Amino acid sequence: MYEKYDVVIIGAGAAGMMSAIECGKRGRKTLLIDHAKKIGEKIRISGGGRCNFTNLNTSPIKYISKNPSFIISALNQYNQEDFIDLVKKYKIKYHEKKLGQLFCDNSAQEIIDMLLNECKLANVVLKIDTKVIEVSYKDKIFITRDNSKTYLSSSLIVATGGLSVPKIGASKFGYDLAKQFNLNVIDTVPALVPLTFNEKILNKCKLLAGVSANAIISLKKTLFEEGMLFTHRGLSGPSILQISSYWKEGESLNINLCPEKNIFNFLLDKRNTSPKQNINSIINSFLAKRLANIICEENQIAGNIGGLSNKNIKKLSDSINNWIVEPIGTEGYKTAEVTLGGVNTDELSSKTMMCKKHPGLFFIGEVVDITGHLGGYNFQWAWSSGFVAGQHA
Numbered sequence: 001m002y003e004k005y006d007v008v009i010i011g012a013g014a015a016g017m018m019s020a021i022e023c024g025k026r027g028r029k030t031l032l033i034d035h036a037k038k039i040g041e042k043i044r045i046s047g048g049g050r051c052n053f054t055n056l057n058t059s060p061i062k063y064i065s066k067n068p069s070f071i072i073s074a075l076n077q078y079n080q081e082d083f084i085d086l087v088k089k090y091k092i093k094y095h096e097k098k099l100g101q102l103f104c105d106n107s108a109q110e111i112i113d114m115l116l117n118e119c120k121l122a123n124v125v126l127k128i129d130t131k132v133i134e135v136s137y138k139d140k141i142f143i144t145r146d147n148s149k150t151y152l153s154s155s156l157i158v159a160t161g162g163l164s165v166p167k168i169g170a171s172k173f174g175y176d177l178a179k180q181f182n183l184n185v186i187d188t189v190p191a192l193v194p195l196t197f198n199e200k201i202l203n204k205c206k207l208l209a210g211v212s213a214n215a216i217i218s219l220k221k222t223l224f225e226e227g228m229l230f231t232h233r234g235l236s237g238p239s240i241l242q243i244s245s246y247w248k249e250g251e252s253l254n255i256n257l258c259p260e261k262n263i264f265n266f267l268l269d270k271r272n273t274s275p276k277q278n279i280n281s282i283i284n285s286f287l288a289k290r291l292a293n294i295i296c297e298e299n300q301i302a303g304n305i306g307g308l309s310n311k312n313i314k315k316l317s318d319s320i321n322n323w324i325v326e327p328i329g330t331e332g333y334k335t336a337e338v339t340l341g342g343v344n345t346d347e348l349s350s351k352t353m354m355c356k357k358h359p360g361l362f363f364i365g366e367v368v369d370i371t372g373h374l375g376g377y378n379f380q381w382a383w384s385s386g387f388v389a390g391q392h393a
């Protein structure tokens with residue numbers, strides 16, 4: 001009738017696998033369950049198929065949470081160097097792409113295979129294509145049911161991830177379970193997601209689809225300097241994804257399309273030194289041609305720089321150094337990389353990831369209200385929180 005385990009883990013993604021490995025290593029009889037037909041789908045599709053598995057610059061300031069210092073303990077127990085050591089042990093080749101982001105040279109599948117092998121070595125029992133339909137708790141035992149079986153365990157780890165990309169297994173199961181156990185769940189919102197815009201901006205984006213710029217995008221005191229991409233659907237690229245995690249409806253973004261130049265001063269100088277130079281070709285010397293054309297067109301500016309008034313130079317420089325845009329929304333969970341919000345960290349011990357109210361119940365990974373910036377930080381949170389729960393479940 002029943003299968004008995006020390007630990008049952010729901011969700012065999014990055015966090016779930018890491019916690020299973022650590023529980024198994026401690027000799028705990030561990031069951032890892034996932035409703036997906038394939039293991040680690042998010043790892044497989046991550047980083048364009050090469051998995052940006054951690055970041056050399058991992059630190060608490062790279063995370064968003066109601067309580068940003070919650071992550072300190074998990075990072076102290078298991079950090080980027082610890083995961084890099086594991087990757088090295090498996091001789092997986094990797095490289096730093098930029099800004100401390102570490103990617104596999106070959107394929108994300110190598111990370112999945114490494115984790116699966118570690119699970120095997122730790123005697124973890126893995127059940128895929130198995131949907132958990134109910135969890136209850138009686139006499140200090142968690143009772144987890146799937147369609148055909150019941151599993152009893154003294155510890156239960158919930159690692160069901162966030163809501164992004166539902167077609168590869170994302171579910172709200174973990175949030176519902178937290179509510180069932182009377183835990184506070186902070187409202188969830190798609191993050192690291194392309195933003196959408198009104199028709200006027202969208203038309204401009206369509207004309208510029210494929211053009212990229214190294215931009216600084218800022219919102220109040222938060223700013224990111226990374227690539228920005230014009231697409232048929234709006235604005236995308238790393239800097240837009242990063243700021244999307246901070247953006248709220250009604251707020252405007254400030255986009256600097258040429259951070260390395262103070263365009264106003266540069267154009268004033270040009271007007272003095274080369275008055276006969278064509279304004280369009282001046283702008284084109286530091287911005288992509290199509291972008292330069294559109295900026296001149298929308299400001300109705302043409303001809304030689306010598307003929308430009310201070311007012312027009314200011315207008316032109318503002319639309320390059322200080323372009324204000326107000327998004328109307330986001331593309332939502334369909335294309336979001338992560339989910340903001342989740343199980344309130346006030347409910348959990350930062351040292352163990354166990355619920356303060358319910359001994360034996362753990363929440364780890366993206367289902368918790370910890371969200372990393374783009375760049376390998378989200379996987380590092382999954383590894384760190386998984387490791388920590390694995391020492392205590």
Ligand SMILES: Cc1cc2nc3c(=O)[nH]c(=O)nc-3n(C[C@H](O)[C@H](O)[C@H](O)COP(=O)(O)OP(=O)(O)OC[C@H]3O[C@@H](n4cnc5c(N)ncnc54)[C@H](O)[C@@H]3O)c2cc1C
Nearest residue numbers: 011013014015035046047052161169173365366376378379
């Ligand atoms: C396109 C894309 C690219 C990304 N690239 C990167 C990157 O390069 N670097 C980075 O750091 N982060 C990246 N991320 C984010 C990263 O993938 C997640 O933050 C991370 O996978 C979270 O790990 P997790 O184990 O908490 O959840 P997940 O990896 O989502 O795992 C949750 C698991 O739980 C299972 N599950 C859910 N509900 C149930 C249920 N009821 N019963 C049984 N099983 C269930 C799911 O099938 C899934 O396997 C990317 C995300 C996306 C969508």
